[in-house]
Amino acid sequence: MGIFKKPSLKAFGRKKQDMPEGLWHKCPHCGAMNHQLELEEQLRICKECDYHFKLSSQERIDLIVDSGTFQEIHPKLATVDALKFQDYASKVKKYKKLTGLQEAVVTGRAKINGNPVVLGIMDFRFLGASMGSVVGEKITRAIELATQERAGLILFSASGGARMHEGILSLMQMAKTSGALARHAAARLPYISVLTDPTTGGVTASFATLGDIIMAEPRCMIGFAGPRVVKETTHQNLPPGFQTAEFMMEHGLVDLIVSRTEMKDHLSRLLGYMMPSGSAVS
Amino acid sequence: MDVTPLEFEKPIVELERQLAALKESSSGQEIDVSKEIAAIEAKIKKTRKEIYSKLTAWQRVQIARHPARPFMLDYVSHCFDDFIELHGDRHIGDDQAMPAGFARLDSRKCMLVGHQKGRDTKENLKRNFGSANPEGYRKALRLMRLAEKFGMPVVALIDTPGAYPGIGAEERNIAEAIAFNLREMMTLEIPIVAVVIGEGGSGGALGIGVADRVLMLENAYYSVISPEGCAAILWKDRQFAPEAAEAMKLTATDLKRLGVVDEVIPEPEGGAQYDRDAAAANLKDALVRNLNEVSAKPVAKLLEERYQKFRAFGEYEDPVK
Ligand SMILES: [Zn+2]
Numbered sequence: 256m257g258i259f260k261k262p263s264l265k266a267f268g269r270k271k272q273d274m275p276e277g278l279w280h281k282c283p284h285c286g287a288m289n290h291q292l293e294l295e296e297q298l299r300i301c302k303e304c305d306y307h308f309k310l311s312s313q314e315r316i317d318l319i320v321d322s323g324t325f326q327e328i329h330p331k332l333a334t335v336d337a338l339k340f341q342d343y344a345s346k347v348k349k350y351k352k353l354t355g356l357q358e359a360v361v362t363g364r365a366k367i368n369g370n371p372v373v374l375g376i377m378d379f380r381f382l383g384a385s386m387g388s389v390v391g392e393k394i395t396r397a398i399e400l401a402t403q404e405r406a407g408l409i410l411f412s413a414s415g416g417a418r419m420h421e422g423i424l425s426l427m428q429m430a431k432t433s434g435a436l437a438r439h440a441a442a443r444l445p446y447i448s449v450l451t452d453p454t455t456g457g458v459t460a461s462f463a464t465l466g467d468i469i470m471a472e473p474r475c476m477i478g479f480a481g482p483r484v485v486k487e488t489t490h491q492n493l494p495p496g497f498q499t500a501e502f503m504m505e506h507g508l509v510d511l512i513v514s515r516t517e518m519k520d521h522l523s524r525l526l527g528y529m530m531p532s533g534s535a536v537s
Numbered sequence: 538m539d540v541t542p543l544e545f546e547k548p549i550v551e552l553e554r555q556l557a558a559l560k561e562s563s564s565g566q567e568i569d570v571s572k573e574i575a576a577i578e579a580k581i582k583k584t585r586k587e588i589y590s591k592l593t594a595w596q597r598v599q600i601a602r603h604p605a606r607p608f609m610l611d612y613v614s615h616c617f618d619d620f621i622e623l624h625g626d627r628h629i630g631d632d633q634a635m636p637a638g639f640a641r642l643d644s645r646k647c648m649l650v651g652h653q654k655g656r657d658t659k660e661n662l663k664r665n666f667g668s669a670n671p672e673g674y675r676k677a678l679r680l681m682r683l684a685e686k687f688g689m690p691v692v693a694l695i696d697t698p699g700a701y702p703g704i705g706a707e708e709r710n711i712a713e714a715i716a717f718n719l720r721e722m723m724t725l726e727i728p729i730v731a732v733v734i735g736e737g738g739s740g741g742a743l744g745i746g747v748a749d750r751v752l753m754l755e756n757a758y759y760s761v762i763s764p765e766g767c768a769a770i771l772w773k774d775r776q777f778a779p780e781a782a783e784a785m786k787l788t789a790t791d792l793k794r795l796g797v798v799d800e801v802i803p804e805p806e807g808g809a810q811y812d813r814d815a816a817a818a819n820l821k822d823a824l825v826r827n828l829n830e831v832s833a834k835p836v837a838k839l840l841e842e843r844y845q846k847f848r849a850f851g852e853y854e855d856p857v858k
Contacts, residue, residue, distance in 0.1 A: 329855075329857070331855075331856045331857065332853055332854070332855055332856075333853060333854040333855075333856070334853065334854075335852045335853050335854055337795075337852040338784065338785070338786050340784055341771065341784060387851075388850075388851030388852050388853045389851075389853045391850075391851055392851050392853055395848065417739070417740075417761045417762075418761075419761060419762050419767055419770065419771075419785075421761075421852075422760065422761055422785045422786050422787065423759060423760065423761055423785075423786065423787065423792060423795060423797050424795065424797075424850055424851055424852060425761050426739060426740070426743055426760075426761040427743075427797060427847060427850035427851065428850070428851060429716075429719055429740065429743060430719050430723070430743060430746075430747050430847045430850075431847050431848055431850055431851065433716060433719035433720040433723065433747075434719070434720070434723040434747075434843075434844050434847050434848065435848075436720055437720045437721070437723045437724050438844070440720075441724075456740075457739075457740055457761070459712035459713075459716075460700075460711075460712040460713075460715040460716050460719075460740040460744075461715075461716050461719055462716070463712075463716070464710070464712050464713040464716045464717075465713075465716050465717070465720055478707055478712070479700065479702070479706070479707060479711045479712035479715075479740070480702030480706075480707065484702045485702050485703065485704060485707065488701075488702045488703065489702075489703050489704055491704060493704065494704065497704070497707070498707060503710075506708045506709070506710065507710065508710045508713060
């Protein structure tokens, strides 16, 4: 517990004994303990290593969207247990209650420094933001709306991959979302994909890596197969930093690694270059 | 080719052994055992029917993975009249888990792509057990674009446990290679027919599987995750793969019911490994028929239908509607 020796709590004007227990969060990247209040203050970025902790979809909206401009679309689209899969219905129920969300992605219209965009934000708290029919459908509708309204598209990904509980229907969401992106691209509209911790499996292998620009948050995990599977299959030691944003940038997948503190500014500057002339506010 | 029987086929094997023993012991003797022989033969027929007419999902997975099952290149030599294999993605290398090239189906020119497994250790090293790296997906797309240039349809034969989960595959962005194919195949201005001939392992299968027609051999499977992987997550134990296979709805008939597969291609009794010629003849018949149908469509209609086909997948409740 040596790392607790000098907690910088003074900034919050509170004494250590005022702090309720259980509000320390261990950084999954470097192991440093970050206090809840401190994390909230610094946009949930680890003070030691710059790792960006997971955000809820609402926190993400608050961070990058012009105040009051977010209009959610299709909020009520609901999950169906199409395969009658063990415990699936009860799991969905549980996560709905736990998160207050209907499903693992929130989509809507928004403005970013005045630029009209269609936005999709995955929320890892809901069943690991795995992609089943509802996630695939909401993302596809968001892409189609952006094409129809000639808007830029921004998708924040975080996902454990395709959702096992909906079997092949989950796999098909990969083709469905990618197909919609083909039409958005044909209309010469910009798509910015932002990868956050962790983006894996069928989401990485579909819309998340099809951005005109692919951004990532520092230190986030990006991969197709999970590191354990890679290790077990290959019987090799994984290289240092394997599947981090920094590693993937070095290997040519990621255009930019952008801190949360500069995310909104970067998004609007990039849109300024890519939106059809006249429609962007730079 | 010798076909090693699977565990659930043991009752048939036992009866066949009895039959052989009876024939052996009675040969050259005076006693008439023709009645006994006929009885065992009838029993074999009945047992075969009992076993093969109600195969479980897991039994089909085992047939789909049978080492004696015909692979992509076996079908090439049985169904196609010519094949010029073309190599390489033009950037990194040539992925031998994903052969591709010009082929003729009767007189029809087409571009053939697919996964190829190996039959022994040596061949499997070369073919990487049918698990392609990014180069395989990129080669496949390069050649599909070539097919588009010269106006010939694409035939994709899918047979992979999954895209390769290797360090190099991740470093060369396997996920992006698959995603890129999904998007680009949606825009290819030529007919595409895909057939799952063995294993349809998740994104690695779909990476060449966006098509106007998706067909499936009777004992093939197509799944978002392997039964073992599903069991490991759900029951924390790979031993429950048979239960997982059932739950995933991964057989050809299940997928036909879910609308993901357009046509189930029948296999000879017990599986394609028992009669390659018959399996290949059925495959060829289905390919010719489906290629004829999709090739008759104007390009704009073809692309719109392909988009809508995949657009429709998914089950959800929409309270607004
Ligand atoms: Zn840290």
